[in-house]
Each structure stands twice: as structure tokens, then as C-alpha cells.
Amino acid sequence: MTEQNTDRTASEKAFPSATVLGYPRLGPNRELKKALESYWAGRSGAQDLEQTASGLRDYAADRIEELGLKESSAVPASYALYDQVLDTLVAVGAVPARFTDLRGENGSVDRDGAFVLARGDAARQPLEMTKWFDTNYHYLVPEIGPQTTFSAAPYELVAAVEQAAAQGRTVRPSIVGPVTFLALAKDDGTSASPIRPLDRLEDLLPVYAQILAQLRTAGAEWVQIEEPAVVADFAHVTEDELGTAIERATAYLAGQSARPQILLATPYGDAGDLLAPIARSGVEAVHVDLVRGDLDAGQLALFTADRAPALVAGIVNGRNIWRTELDAALTRLEGLRDAGAKVSVATSTSLIHVPHTLEGEDDLDPAVRRWLAFADEKIQEVATLARGLAEGRDAVAGELRESEEAAASRREAPGVHDPEVRARAAAQTPADTQRGDAQRRRSVQAERTFGSARLPVLPTTTIGSFPQTGEVRKARADYRAGTIDRAQYEQFLRDEIARVIELQEQLGLDVLVHGEPERNDMVQYFAENFDGFEVTHNGWVQSYGSRATRPSILWGDVSRAGEGLRGDAFTVPWISFAQSRSQRPVKGMLTGPVTILAWSFVRDDQPLGETADQVALALRDEVADLEAAGIGIIQVDEPALRELLPLRRADRTAYLDWAVDAFRRSTAGAADETQIHTHLCYSEFGEVIEGVDALDADVTSIEAARSRMEVLADVRSVGFARGLGPGVWDIHSPRVPSADEIGSLLISALDHVDADLLWANPDCGLKTRGYEETKRSLENLVAATARVRERLGATASFDSVVAGQSTTER
Known part of the structure; x- marks a missing residue:
């Protein structure tokens, strides 16, 4: 413990025996979503929004305590209205240069x-996401x-602490740590010599110290500083850096005398060698993700030494919805305690990644429901484990027995293992992931006609949904x-x-979608x-x-529903109907195997790769049926x-x-003349570009608007x-980009992509947008593309006969 910190007295509260790192923020019935969108649309005022936000803060604290976490500071005050990184940006006053006019008289940025910053305005794109x-x-x-x-402006954090204090409650405010904040930041582009944001750490640390002092004054006994950057490898920062x-940041903050006690959290993975400087820094508690990692003997010794911090053991999975096997978890916790660590029980991450509660989910299969735990149920698991650790196994014998019975029922349930599905997956060979030569496919596809026309240079399309x-x-x-009834629907x-x-067709798009x-x-x-x-x-x-x-919830072996192992086609009827309405190509739209896994709660009883192969084979059947129906772009x-x-x-290589x-297995059965597309959004494209190339898709669409094509820097290099x-x-903002803006982006893209390979499209699907902004934006996209084609001397669009026909004429 640092010299500046030696005056901290034994009267300060011990860390609670049980806690969570965060709680779902939208509300059990998405109250915050409705309040935000009403406010942004002008249907309600600032007072209405604050009333909803304040009510949800009270609801979260009440609910967490009701579920068993009653100790002082056990409730995390993690209440971001939009994003916790945005809240941290505002709290440290790091307003980007292009938004300096948003600062008020005191230099801070208000809620509007x-x-x-989050959504942009008529003149400016929002922050990248x-x-x-x-x-x-x-x-x-x-x-x-x-x-x-940088300047300290933690008004939202302080207000949450003060609101709780007025009710006789002490909460634990949460903030993204200075190292993670800077490691995730980007250069603002204002200097001829770009900087690494992490190089500004010394300038930022005093501002964090001021924030901690203000939180202590407001009544916070503990503060949660989240540093998940320590569990990741970055392209722009070495592990030594x-x-x-x-080490510098934690020692500096721990050395401040005017501060709450510090919980330093390391969620989302294993901190490895960086756990040691954190544990030795003088912070009073350190959270470790025991779902993604473990503690070896040397790391455990960090928590058993003289004046060691409390070990906040993240043993309940905050990212998935399967029940914790309580007996095994309690055994691990007992081992840590018996080794001499001061153990508190926690979730591995914030619970923002899981739904609120299983209450009301009456339509779930009762057998599957028994295997699940959402946020509220996970809090009960944390409380149960803490009670078992403190009072002994007899105090929680009923909970341990029910947990084991649920796990056993899951292992034995029909459908968890389907012999036919597994046999089909096992029979796959490397040849089942190979298509024909990419250059030959490109030549064949270039000659394919739709109606009486081929695709033009710079084809225009959308990503899928309307x-x-x-x-x-x-x-x-x-x-x-x-x-x-079904017929009416x-x-x-x-x-x-x-x-x-x-x-x-009226807008003049070249490749159409059915809108989903x-x-x-x-x-x-x-x-x-x-x-x-x-x-x-x-x-x-x-x-x-x-x-x-x-x-x-992906709980069992996967195949298409319907008769037989290959089941029934389900996208084909809608895509075929859409194609019957136009001579222009209509894309068949499928979601890939990796995304289906990533955006589901996936079974944790077998490797992800095995599950991905099963999903891929189900998709392969759908691709084959779309092709058989005459769909030329999938x-x-x-x-x-x-x-x-x-x-x-x-x-990463193994992943x-x-x-x-899995992707190639789903698409490799397609003929050479069938053009396979894929789409990636909000990804660091450069980090996976070799993997994207290996997908062997004919066309890839990616998010690029917010970064103004920065993601294309690596395209030619590989x-x-x-x-x-x-x-x-950028469809995640309500802005309507002008034709000039879109044209500028297309011209910029031509610096990296050959004209005969370039497509013009939005960043993502249009499901969340309104029709007025969609029409205006697509009109501008088509107009901008026409200008760039003219500049290139390329074909303007489909031939005039096809483009001029109406749907009814066909």
C-alpha cells in the first residue's frame, strides 16, 4: 500500500460479501428505450426523461437488494442512459475538437x-461506434x-450517489478506468502527427483523482473502476506498454487520500501478468473473471499476502444464461478462502449482457426454462454462493440439490444430442468447404444477366432489412x-x-432486397x-x-425444422415472391453461422466450432433451395x-x-454463377481482414461511414x-447524408478498391430507420453513385428498357 494511503483507517467498510458488476439498464419492459426515443422525437420533455431514468435507478437498487444483495455498496450505480464510455468521456471532459461548441459555460457537456456526440446532428457525424x-x-x-x-465533470455519477443517499442507501458508482478509456480511443485527426491516446495518460490521471474526491464527498464508500483493457491484446499498444x-494508473489512484475505496475490475477475460501490478497497487479490492480465467498459485498468492486486497471472485457468468452449477462454484470459492484470500462473490461481468428476469417467460419449454438464469436469477445465485461460503453448505443445501438436478436433466434431455445431426456433421470433409476458383467465378458472374441486363459498374444495393x-x-x-389468421398475415x-x-425500383437501386x-x-x-x-x-x-x-437460446443439436434431417425451406417462399415482382436481381438473405452463435445464448457443453458446423449445414440446405428457386445472389x-x-x-488462429x-461450409455448395455476399458491421475490419478474405465470399459489405473509410487502409496491403x-x-444515426457526402466517400473508397469491385450500399440493414429518412438517403446514394459512374465513364445503371418498366407491366 502506498505511503499517501497509510492514513486510511480500519473504520472504512469492508467490501460486501456479494455483488454484481452491473445490472440491465433498459428496464424490465424497455422503459428507458421508450423514454429516450420519445424524447428524441420531441414527444416528451427533459423532465419526463429524467423521471424515467430516476425511476429505473430506484427500481434497480430495490430489486438488487430484494434479491439478496443488501450490504452497503453491494449495489453498483451503473446507470448510463446511452453508453458507459460516453458517460466517462463526459465525466473527464474529453469533448472532441469537432464538438467543442457543445461545452457549456463551465466547460462541461450536458445531456443533450x-x-x-452519440447520434450526430445535421452537420456532423456522431462518434464512431x-x-x-x-x-x-x-x-x-x-x-x-x-x-x-480534460476536466472533471462527473455530474451524472455524483447525482446517482446523492439520489441513493437521500433514500438512506449507499451505492457503488462505476466508471471506465483511464487505461481502458484511452486504449479504446482513437486519434482525433487534428494533428499532422497522429498520437496514441494512451500517451495522454499523465494528463488524464489528475482528472480521475478529482472525480474520486467528488464521489467521496457525495458519500460513496467504494468506487468501481473497470479496466477490461488488461484482458486483451491490442494492435496499437504492446503488452509491456x-x-x-x-501499474502507473492504479498506483496513482490508490495513492490519493481523498477518495472512496477502490474496486478495480478486470472483466471479460484473464488479466494474466497484469494482475500482479493491480493487486500490489494499494487498491482495496480486485475483481477477477473466473469464468474466462483462473488463478494460478502465484496469482492466488497476491490475495493471501499481508495487506492484500479483497478478491472479488467473478464466478457467476454475466454473459450467458445457463444456470451456475452451484456445487462446483462453491468448491472453487472454498478453495480460495481456505488458501487465505478475503473472498467476495460476484458476476464475471456486468449483467447488461443478459435479460432482466425469467419471470413472465411462460412460453418457454419448461424443461429448458429450468436450465436458465437471467439477471435476477444470477443475483440470487451470487447471494446463495455468498451465504454458503459464510454459513456452510448446510445453509444452502436445497439450492445445491436443485442446481444439480437441473444440470442432470439438461445432460439427459432429448434433443441435446441428435445422432443424425451429429453423424452428418462427422461425415463432412475438407472438400465440403471449397468452392470453384474465385477468379473464374467472378468472370462467370460478370456475364450473368438479370432480366436483359448485367450488373453495372458500382452496383447499388442495401444490406437487407427495410x-x-x-x-x-x-x-x-x-x-x-x-x-x-395465417392467410391474412x-x-x-x-x-x-x-x-x-x-x-x-423507383429509387433506381440495382440489386434489390425483399425487406424482411x-x-x-x-x-x-x-x-x-x-x-x-x-x-x-x-x-x-x-x-x-x-x-x-x-x-x-441455442440449447440442442441444430437442423432445419420439418420432415427429415434436412427439414423445410423457410426463406425461399418470400424471396421467390419478391423476385417474381422484378427483373432486377433480388438477394436471398440468410444470417451466417457465426453470427447466429454470437447473437444467441449458446449451449456451453460442447465447443463452439461443433455447434457452428451444425448451423452451417442447416444454412447450406437453405442456400441450395434458394439456388434451385433461381435466386442468383445470396x-x-x-x-x-x-x-x-x-x-x-x-x-485467434484457432477461432x-x-x-x-463454418461460413464456407454453409456456402460452398453454391454454383460458380451464384454470387455469394456477406456483410460485417461495426468491426475493426483490419484485425480480421485475412479471415474475411478466407471466407471466399464474392462480395463483402462492411461498415465504413462513421470512420470515413479508415477501415479500408488494409485492403490493398493484403x-x-x-x-x-x-x-x-451510417444507418445507426438519424442523419440523412447528402449526395455530396456519399460521393466523397465513394471517391475515397476508389483509392483502395478497383472500380469494377466496388459496390455502393449503406452500413447496415434499415430495420430501425423510418421511411422518410430511408427514401431521402437512398435517393442521395443513387444520385451520388451516378455522378461517380459518370466520372469513371461507366454504365449508368440497368439498361433503360428494364429500368423503365413498372412492376405492373411485368
């Missing part, structure tokens, strides 16, 4: 200003330059409720598809048509801001390829081997010579 470590949560990327100023930074309007959602709800879907096809009105989610739709899955009614998980996904989306990339470099094989559609419209 923070929303501009990318995946939070290897999860499906998206964070906003700070922009740090040599002139970025990261180690030096974390806006899911209130009418679409109402029809789906009416069908579920029995208000309309399907007619509604056909009418909606016909309308979307007609709109795209029959799909409530790009993964759940497949889960509903595959054996081995269950879906929830209210199992929402935050993706970014107000947006949420509802991950499906898109197999893999937006989550980068998401599952292991945080440690040493583990990419099975992930690439010899990527396939079709590429870097997104020119």
Missing part, C-alpha cells in the same frame, strides 16, 4: 450535448488528440394474438414485400425455423443506446465475425479456423481482390 470487447454491446469511440483538454500504464413500421409490428402482433407480408420492391417484413430479428427468425432453439418473449438485451436485441451475413474474435492474440470453415461494399451511409 452527449446525445449529439464499435463492439465492446468480444460482446454484442456497442460503445462510442472517444477521439483524443494532442490538444484535447499496457503493463506500464496500468424499416419495420408500426403497421408491420401490428400485423405480427395481431397474428400472434389470433386477431388475424401472409397476404399482408406479400403486400409489404411488393411495396418495398416497387420503392427500390416476416422477420422480427435476423437471428430469432432462424431460431424459430431451426430445431435446437428456444425464443423468449421479453428477453431483451441492450445493443447500443436505446436499441436492444432479443437473443435466442447474402450470408456475418456481422459478428469480429465480435467473437478472442481477446488474446494466441487464441478463425472454425469460424471461416491483396483483397473481391467485391467490396464499404458503407456510405
